[in-house]
């Protein structure tokens with residue numbers, strides 16, 4: 177028998193259609209039946225999870241992941257279909273619910289543990305371990321209101337894992353907390369899995385899903401797009417390509433912020449916050465292409481990527497230089513190059529065209545990266561300079577830490 181069985185599951189939300197703001201509207205409305213709009217949040221979902229198995233659930237924002245988890249946790253009812261869980265569920269959905277800001281850390285652990293069904297005697301014997309795991313031994317008598325949200329989640333997680341779980345449902349719980357704490361949590365979860373605990377793991381952190389989940393379910397607008405081997409399903413998510421949403425994301429990434437958020441400068445105007453130059457040549461669009469030749473804004477680490485820069489030269493321009501600069505999301509400058517540095521001499525341009533920068537292997541490990549694209553004269557006078565206007569995401573495939581992969585290997589020689 178499977179531990180979790182989900183069969184032809186549908187969830188339809190009813191959203192009240194009309195808002196009654198005034199007394200008159202309420203009086204008139206009282207005689208009319210309320211009007212509802214329906215929203216199909218989950219549409220025919222089918223899967224099973226076995227003992228000791230970890231299922232990942234991934235998908236865009238609003239694709240139905242949390243709704244699915246809440247139905248499995250019995251917090252929401254399905255509209256149609258069957259959901260059966262044959263073991264005791266420990267939901268880590270809203271960690272820390274019930275925490276009291278005026279209680280100290282240890283008082284909160286005691287109360288929270290009671291809510292989670294742990295006996296008082298048991299928690300007294302485990303209190304030190306809980307605080308140590310959370311890295312909060314020094315704060316045992318500090319009131320919770322003085323804790324950061326990360327400290328609170330660490331405390332809640334550390335308490336909740338004491339419950340001797342059989343089925344763990346987790347929604348983004350690892351999102352708060354530093355890398356070290358995340359790794360500690362994953363180690364505990366791995367141990368649980370070895371002991372036969374079944375885990376359902378909703379996360380935007382595809383690296384954690386890749387490391388941890390045996391199989392993964394991909395949702396898109398409430399529909400089950402893929403279910404199977406985690407690596408294959410994440411690749412489908414990253415390179416699935418032609419889903420409407422990724423098209424939208426691609427389009428959004430091509431609209432320079434300068435056009436969407438600030439007015440474009442008049443011809444010849446300089447020094448605008450995110451875009452400047454005399455516009456004798458304009459960058460009209462920038463596109464990213466993945467290894468399948470599809471437009472994309474998500475790439476697996478170590479995969480190839482092509483950046484295509486479209487321009488329009490409003491007059492004949494001799495010897496233009498095109499360049500890019502790469503930044504972390506926080507704005508750290510990571511890399512920059514241009515056609516001149518790479519010995520590409522462009523004699524002249526006129527009218528519209530494009531040029532490509534081929535990256536053979538994305539060296540970044542994980543995260544969102546910002547790109548500046550510019551066209552300028554050889555002595556750096558900008559025709560058009562779009563500062564950090566484009567972005568793309570890198571999905572991790574390795575467990576190495578940091579920003580970049582460094583080619584390296586360990587050697588150890590046994591001394592006899």
Ligand SMILES: Nc1ncnc2c1ncn2[C@@H]1O[C@H](COP(=O)(O)OP(=O)(O)OP(=O)(O)O)[C@@H](O)[C@H]1O
Nearest residue numbers: 189191215217235236237238239240241242243244
């Ligand atoms: N109680 C509700 N009433 C109406 N609509 C709801 C309700 N709960 C969720 N929804 C809608 O259902 C859809 C799925 O939401 P859900 O929170 O499950 O998505 P998600 O994949 O977990 O998103 P995220 O990654 O942003 O957390 C969303 O469009 C959301 O607005």
